[in-house]
Amino acid sequence: MFDWFHFLSYVVTTASTPGPNNLVAMSTAGRQGYKKTLPFLFGAWVGFVIVAFLSAVFCSILSALIPKIKTPMMFVGAAYLLYLAWKTYQRSSVIREDERRGGFLFGLILQFLNVKIIIYCILSMEVYILPHFQGEWSRILFFVFLLPTVGFLFCNCWALFGHVFKKLFSQYAKITNTVMALLLVYCAVSLFL
Numbered sequence: 001m002f003d004w005f006h007f008l009s010y011v012v013t014t015a016s017t018p019g020p021n022n023l024v025a026m027s028t029a030g031r032q033g034y035k036k037t038l039p040f041l042f043g044a045w046v047g048f049v050i051v052a053f054l055s056a057v058f059c060s061i062l063s064a065l066i067p068k069i070k071t072p073m074m075f076v077g078a079a080y081l082l083y084l085a086w087k088t089y090q091r092s093s094v095i096r097e098d099e100r101r102g103g104f105l106f107g108l109i110l111q112f113l114n115v116k117i118i119i120y121c122i123l124s125m126e127v128y129i130l131p132h133f134q135g136e137w138s139r140i141l142f143f144v145f146l147l148p149t150v151g152f153l154f155c156n157c158w159a160l161f162g163h164v165f166k167k168l169f170s171q172y173a174k175i176t177n178t179v180m181a182l183l184l185v186y187c188a189v190s191l192f193l
Contacts (some may be wrong), residue, residue: 001132002128002133006128006190007124007128008185009190010123010191011147011165012154013187014120014187015087015150015151015154015155016157016183018088019114020110021048021117022155022158023158025044025155025156025158025159026158026161026162027171028162032103034160037159037162039104041107041155042154043104043106043108043110044105044108044110044151044154045149045151047100047108048111048147048152049108050108050144051112051117051118051121052121052143053141053144054143055118055122056129056140056143059126060125060134062126063126063134070131072125073127074123074127074191076123077126077191078192080123081184081185081188081191082184082185085184085188088184091179096155098147113159116153117151123191124143125143125176129143
């Protein structure tokens with residue numbers, strides 16, 4: 001039976017913690033306003049859908065060729081989540097601005113360079129989705145759109161509250177980073193539950 005609780009706790013925690021999409025959305029909205037951040041957000045969503053689809057295809061082929069790939073992927077995913085937790089915990093309160101950030105095309109291309117999204121999609125497919133729905137492409141496609149949509153929703157939250165989060169991160173950086181790091185550690189542990 002599909003474990004919605006562990007899957008959704010992984011998806012929500014991963015989507016809500018800092019990463020390239022969330023930080024760019026927050027920073028851009030803090031500088032230019034929410035409305036001008038929308039092209040980036042939609043570009044990120046489209047790129048995310050493409051990465052999720054490619055991950056589903058890649059993992060389906062790999063799982064068919066190497067049936068015991070789930071366990072090594074769980075360890076790789078858990079190690080990456082622990083690495084993200086450590087980096088999140090160590091993150092400074094200074095949010096760097098990059099004036100070159102753009103709109104739709106930047107958001108789209110960023111997804112193919114965004115290691116967090118790539119690992120997130122591969123791990124979601126390999127650990128949670130494909131073991132239950134291998135070969136059921138209508139259900140797999142549901143998840144291909146669900147993962148980016150949850151990410152899009154949280155990215156919007158970061159954008160909408162860009163100024164507020166920016167001030168909170170600067171003012172309460174250690175507490176915020178510790179909570180987010182602990183949530184990532186929980187996700188790494190929950191892969192094995």
